[in-house]
Amino acid sequence: MNSKGRGLLVTIWQSLMLLTIAILVMLWVLQIVFLTPYYRNMKTNDVRSVSSAIEQAYLNNTLNETLVPLIVNNNVCVSVFRENTQIFFMDALGVNCMLNRSTQIEPNFIDNIIKDVRIVTGTELNRTFNPVGYEREMLIIGRNVLINEENITFLVNSPLDSTESTVVILRDQFVYVTFAVFILSSLMAFWIASSLSKPVVEMVKSANKFASMDFKFEFEPTPYQEFNELAQALNFAKEQLLSIDTLRKDMIANVSHDIKTPLTTIKAYTELLQEFSKENPQKRKEHLDIIYKEVNHLSLLVSDMLLLTQYDSPNLIINLKSVHVKSWIEYIVSLFEHSIQTLGINFVINVDEALVVMIDEIKVGQVLFNFINNAINHVGEDNIVIINAYKRKGKVRIEVEDHGTGILSDELPNIWDRYYRIDKNFARNQQGTGLGLSIAKSICLAHNLRFGVDSTIGQGSVFYFECEEE
Structure with a gap:
């Protein structure tokens, strides 16, 4: 039998290390590669929520009462226009609000934004800008609704912070974190692999004794339920095999006795026939009767063996x-x-x-x-x-x-x-x-x-x- 192959300890250790590497790679990808897209998406969703809240507040005539905490907490500035006239403005950005300094960016900037928003009435305009004089990229989300056949336009502006410095810091930290996690995981994986493989190794040693018909051992219990169930099953199999081995030895002894006894008797009485009773009819008949009885017993023994084989067959x-x-x-x-x-x-x-x-x-x-x-x-x-x-x-x-x-x-x-x-x-x-x-x-x-x-x-x-x- 070919017993070549990787050991259980090596296999478990490699599997755990592959899992560790996969987790580290996933963290690298999520924290470094996808950090910027994730931040921008999250910021866009926050600003979109503010825009929806402003629209609802306008419809409920509660603009001034409800929007101050919302605008301050989300660090945005807001303008509401009826047709081309600004009817509401609130700013939490100060000089960084593009809606307040639009003429410094380009002439008719707000008018163009409003025009673009109204072209897509019923949906949402989402744009980012890198205006001159601003340290950060800016996001503007616009919405337009028709109320009493008038265009009501909502504009929300929020800065987008740069994530480059954060990515650099995380990348530098992750180098050390990856190295530390890899070392600790390697040691932990080796310990786990050793703990899991040790019962199997012991069972293999016992099984080798099992295979060589040495029954002076027990499959020892382990800390693991499945291994304990296996040990119990193997101990039961060992007892069964020991019983079968004892039965086999008894059967050989009994068959040998049952065959040897009549053969010895037949041989002895055949010799008597040849030497002493061939001239004595009465003795000859007695000896032949005994020989017949022993031959009949042998015949019965063979017949019973054949019957047992037949009845044990699955094709009966x-x-x-x-x-x-x-x-x-x-x-x-x-x-x-x-x-x-x-x-x-x-x-x-x-x-x-x-x-x-x-x-x-x-x-x-x-x-x-x-x-x-x-x-x-x-x-x-x-x-x-x-x-x-x-x-x-x-x-x-x-x-x-x-x-x-x-x-x-x-x-x-x-x-x-x-x-x-x-x-x-x-x-x-x-x-x-x-x-x-x-x-x-x-x-x-x-x-x-x-x-x-x-x-x-x-x-x-x-x-x-x-x-x-x-």
């Missing part, structure tokens, strides 16, 4: 059909005729005649068969196996009950695992291969059937599954 085909429960159960029980005769097993069947379910008769029949076989292997001293079928919460529940020794509660979750045996020092003296309950579990999961077991030590166990009623 399920053929649902209506099944009469009582007839179906009686047929499955009839397959244990040999156990009934040789072991003295007594079956008690409690089934409602009218029960009909929708199942795959063959595959779910394997579940019932395995449950019954398990009950026979753990039957109590009464040699009774009880099979019940009844309606329960909209389902049909089928139970197989024995009165054997029962199962410890700690063991119950594990009995469905392959080759899991409650008695670790088992002897191969029971029917089955150790795969029956695992096969039953796979079939139930494939059919979405609820299944389980209730068990009490000293009283026995009840294995059950639930089917859809037709």
Whole structure:
């Protein structure tokens, strides 16, 4: 696997530094490049507001009462003309008011402005000037309205301060600010990157142990919620993998035992046949019966392995059909005729005649068969196996009950695992291969059937599954 690439620490640090650079560039652009346009636009809007207020005051006949604070606060001078006659003037600029010194700028300056304003009646005239004798650029905004068929013209004049000196000062300051921010941001970015990457680095180290099947570690908690959730998930996966590894080792040991024992027996009795019993018909039959039994066990083991592989497949085909429960159960029980005769097993069947379910008769029949076989292997001293079928919460529940020794509660979750045996020092003296309950579990999961077991030590166990009623 190719593990080349940038480390998380470097990636986070670079990302944070790029963000810092982007913010600094944005500040440079906004404070240096756009300062003058922003100021001029803001000043124009202020003067425009004054012009609108003057127009409204004129219409309300409140020019003198309301305009003094407005004009002084906004540092403007104002003239109002009816046709070509000035009817109102107020000045907060003094000698800097162009409306008051217009003849010094050019003859007919005011008349020309008024003329231009009236050409665009209903809108606004916005002009800037650099008149001789004035230290600052000047802004004039004019508005014209028709009242009683008379032209009423409003002119507002305000100086525009130069921003060049401000820009120079800001630029000089920003050089130092940029340098300081860049250094501090670099250190802060490194600290943040280290803090964020450290848990990941530790997890990678633990994951490498994980990959080498070393489970003597824990994914440690971190200050971050997402990393903690990941650590919990990985710890759970580790426990699951450890369980699977233990199961794998147990399965290898059990399969080896189940295969080696019959092979050893077959070999031994074959040698006996060759050396001693070939001339003794009775002994030869005994030895051949034992060989047949062991070969049959091997055949069952291979068959169960194939069944388990088939039922674990995602491509398993399920053929649902209506099944009469009582007839179906009686047929499955009839397959244990040999156990009934040789072991003295007594079956008690409690089934409602009218029960009909929708199942795959063959595959779910394997579940019932395995449950019954398990009950026979753990039957109590009464040699009774009880099979019940009844309606329960909209389902049909089928139970197989024995009165054997029962199962410890700690063991119950594990009995469905392959080759899991409650008695670790088992002897191969029971029917089955150790795969029956695992096969039953796979079939139930494939059919979405609820299944389980209730068990009490000293009283026995009840294995059950639930089917859809037709």
